[in-house]
Amino acid sequence: MFFKKKETVKAVDERLKHVAFIMDGNGRWAKKRSMPREFGHINGAKNFKKVIRYCGDKGVKIITVYAFSTENWKRPKNEVDAIMNLLSDYIDDAVAMVDENNIQLHFLGDMSIFPPKTQEKIKNAEAVSADKELVLNIALNYGSRAEIAHACEVLAASGKTKFTEEDVAGALYTSHCDDPDLIVRTGGDIRLSNFLLWQAAYAEFYFTDTLWPDLDEREIDKIIDDFYSRKRRYGGLDK
Numbered sequence: 001m002f003f004k005k006k007e008t009v010k011a012v013d014e015r016l017k018h019v020a021f022i023m024d025g026n027g028r029w030a031k032k033r034s035m036p037r038e039f040g041h042i043n044g045a046k047n048f049k050k051v052i053r054y055c056g057d058k059g060v061k062i063i064t065v066y067a068f069s070t071e072n073w074k075r076p077k078n079e080v081d082a083i084m085n086l087l088s089d090y091i092d093d094a095v096a097m098v099d100e101n102n103i104q105l106h107f108l109g110d111m112s113i114f115p116p117k118t119q120e121k122i123k124n125a126e127a128v129s130a131d132k133e134l135v136l137n138i139a140l141n142y143g144s145r146a147e148i149a150h151a152c153e154v155l156a157a158s159g160k161t162k163f164t165e166e167d168v169a170g171a172l173y174t175s176h177c178d179d180p181d182l183i184v185r186t187g188g189d190i191r192l193s194n195f196l197l198w199q200a201a202y203a204e205f206y207f208t209d210t211l212w213p214d215l216d217e218r219e220i221d222k223i224i225d226d227f228y229s230r231k232r233r234y235g236g237l238d239k
């Protein structure tokens with residue numbers, strides 16, 4: 001007896017323009033293998049490249065990844081140091097993907113915390129990719145509350161006293177792109193951990209127990225199919 005394989009969405013359309021990932025679970029992935037947490041971050045960075053390529057091939061126009069939060073500095077120094085050492089490779093990997101995958105890079109967060117050399121690398125990565133199409137936002141030293149506080153400073157400095165929602169959105173690190181349609185969190189926790197609080201107002205959420213280094217194409221297809229089964233009403237009624 002043959003069962004017909006369920007069709008999966010082959011290519012996304014304008015309903016799924018922007019997908020954001022909370023790339024969680026690297027540490028546990030390493031622990032399961034009796035390896036240091038750093039090993040999880042190395043493999044997480046590898047999977048980041050695979051996921052970006054796959055989503056790009058599917059037609060997603062904007063991808064945002066949460067790589068390091070303003071709260072992650074609380075971790076033990078050896079882990080933070082290991083992540084910071086990987087950061088340079090992360091940026092190089094992203095730059096290497098620019099031409100092949102037509103990627104326009106943006107870094108979300110306060111970059112002033114990083115050493116001048118790293119800041120230079122980040123600026124250069126954004127500059128060399130500015131004419132590309134697929135927007136890839138990498139949230140680094142990013143926290144949504146810090147982002148909103150920063151936006152308040154920007155708005156206050158404009159001298160105006162009345163602001164629209166568009167004004168606020170325009171002062172956020174994501175001013176160059178539309179809000180996420182779908183936010184995916186790996187690693188089993190069901191929370192936002194200070195990610196895109198403003199931008200997530202009408203996002204769809206998908207939480208999976210899969211640890212970030214294990215998120216594969218099959219599961220991404222499943223997540224996309226699930227997204228297309230949702231009814232987004234934005235406070236209105238079904239059409």
Ligand code: IPE
Nearest residue numbers: 023024025026027028067068
């Ligand atoms: C996410 O994985 C990566 C960062 C936060 C830098 P974790 O390092 O949080 O991994 P778990 O959640 O401890 O498994």
Ligand code: IPE
Nearest residue numbers: 022023024066067068069193
């Ligand atoms: C969220 O993961 C941040 C990133 C994936 C970069 P965390 O591991 O920091 O989140 P919490 O601490 O479990 O909320």
Ligand code: MG
Nearest residue numbers: 024025026187
């Ligand atoms: Mg975590």
